[in-house]
Amino acid sequence: MDSETLLARITDYASRPDPYPLYAELREAGHIVWQAGGSCLVGGYHDIAALLHDPRMSADPRTKGEVAHELPFLRLDDPEHHRLRTLAMRPFGPPHSPRRVDGMRGEIVRITEELLAPFEAGRQVDVVDDFAYPLPVAVICRLLGVPREDEPLFRAWSDAIVASADVRPDEDATATDKAGEQARMEMGGYLVHLAEQRRGHPGDDMLSAFANEPDPALRLTREELAQTAVLLLIAGHETTVNLITNGVLTLMRRPEQLDLLRREPELLPRAVEELLRFEPPVHMRERIPRADVEVAGHRIPEGTSVILVLGSGNHDPRRFCDPDRFDPARPDVEHLGFGGGIHFCYGAPLARLEAQAALAALMPRLATADLVQDPPPYRQNAMLRGPRHLTLRL
Template structure:
């Protein structure tokens, strides 16, 4: 049944499909039209409400009528056993559960994400970035995604989970297979994506199950050992839950941080004066990254499932419908941000919603920020004159703002030169 909406004044054609070439190329422009003319817009294409204003998106994060348990309802609609199996496995992840299950999982996972532990990793992350940039320069690389943005978070997550360095490439491959499903690929998605994701999930689950067993026998100072705990907590994570948590941390930590680094580089090098200003003043790297997260954040859309009828800006939102929270619209809302489409290095920090809000705010946000800040600062410093060649080409997904590659040129610094 198509939702009933009140009469609205005549408006320009509204972008209804977030997967058209135009919307994929310029999601912010599409969101801006919706935000101005129909900020709570019913999309027949997606069969979902598109919400674009900052205050509405923030309120939605705290609205109990909107559930994060958004994968389980899709299982009844899925065609084929592989699709149902993939959705069944993902449905247990912390980010797609509601309290009280979410509260318990979040508390136990929080032991591995204590701020002091993450902050203590800065030196190691800097070393990894320097190694990757050394190799990029030595190989005369041109694709910054392949050379730096893509491998860095996979290495970091592998080390945090206590996995052997030799397994890093396997982590990256599994993350890619999951992205085919979790980020809502567009019409050009391969028809076997659920089968491939299932194979990757099952292989990954077997791997993490062995790693969990090893860490139960021989705990260390890694994140997985911290999530296992000492065994005295009656609500301690089961082996299945630990496997699911590892899968979530791998996928979310890898995909999001790769996109954050690549998008920040594209944004900050588009203006040579801005690029050089940030390069020459290390104190500006952090606010520059925050502005990049706001303007070209790694996630465009978060999905919620309606579990209770309610009204929003005159629209009747009904139980069983879906709501798409357009972060790309909220983060450029002129009612919240002055000159919302410009990079302002003096802007109040962290008022954006690039990492969500409330109980479902990204648990790994601090780690993603550190990796992005170190990667961007190092690249600007060691690759003077860094600039992107060509226009942005984003993957056709609903949720993520992902560049498969990022071809760059720079003035050239010999590998091994002073950092």
């Protein structure tokens, strides 16, 4: 049956520019759609939200028998997830949180203006390479304490790690997985080395905070520090790149909405929330039940690979009125763009801040720009979906 090949068709690169018809097919096929390989897809908003908050649903791949050693807390369950997430958030937390994140606003605006300075009339620019990628990388590197001259090191590492993190119909180990693991080790080693250099000589950055934690009970081990720092750096920029780029593409395709936001800039925070619903940077998440669970009358056995298709839930007409329309003034935007439950993205405030600053600075230039290619070339990853390049003629 066609429904049994939905995951293969969704992850097929040919579907990357527009997976939404397949998401509609998923919702129409039923609440739970089983795949030929034994996994199941969930595409309804309310079912996804319930499973994200269900303590029986595990994020740990070892729950289904996969061999894994050190894992970032993103892939762990409580209580270990809670312990590591709490430790990782301490540099963000009181009394640092208002100053460290909200206090980055001026720095984000400064980096934004610096990156946009070469965006002059008559030029052709790549929104990804020239702006959407370097902005969040610079921000998360400042927060972690990575020297500015080392920022280019992270592009190859990040690309390899993200490629290995995709949701795929087959579960076989591939060269992509091995390259991703090698990149994690190299990036983790680099970040741990930086942290160790700060031991006893702290600066005002997160690596310094990790390395100089005075309470032995709250210190991260070397392995935990490596996994946590890599996760913060990857998660701190990869999704924001997609959020900014998808936002630019959405507005370029809808000049009337671009004009509305230019006339009423106070709508921009709500427009970013609508972008997180309409074109989310993360389209899928895997969960594995640690016990049999029932969803909408369907029994999902323990150990099953359950793919929560967040991009489908965000377009569910049972939850959102006219869901395939981008409406920057939409009053109800309780999206799944940052996930949910205990794994809700704790970098959400920073991502919102970066996207708002980026789009506010870009909008005057977009009004007189043209898309060079539509649809643009997309990244290979179906889970972290976004254009690989987005070329504009100013």
